[in-house]
Amino acid sequence: MKHVYTIVEGVKEGNKKEDYWIRIGVAFENKDGSINVKLNALPVNGTLHIRDRKDEEGGNKNGQEELSS
Numbered sequence: 001m002k003h004v005y006t007i008v009e010g011v012k013e014g015n016k017k018e019d020y021w022i023r024i025g026v027a028f029e030n031k032d033g034s035i036n037v038k039l040n041a042l043p044v045n046g047t048l049h050i051r052d053r054k055d056e057e058g059g060n061k062n063g064q065e066e067l068s069s
Helices: none
Strands: 002-008 020-029 035-039 049-052 066-068
Touching: 002 035
Parallel strands: none
Antiparallel strands: 002 020, 002 049, 020 035, 020 066
């Protein structure tokens, strides 16, 4: 299973700008290498970012996480 994110550009304050990664769905790789994507929201910017799922200690697994880049 993979997580699907959209990356939202943050507001630049001074010389620092934070982008926000918002999880909006999941993706599953099929035996033939194709990918099925299930979205809970549609990104306004039209961009999906798909990453392998990582189960890290202390991580939020319920889809409510926000990652800063």
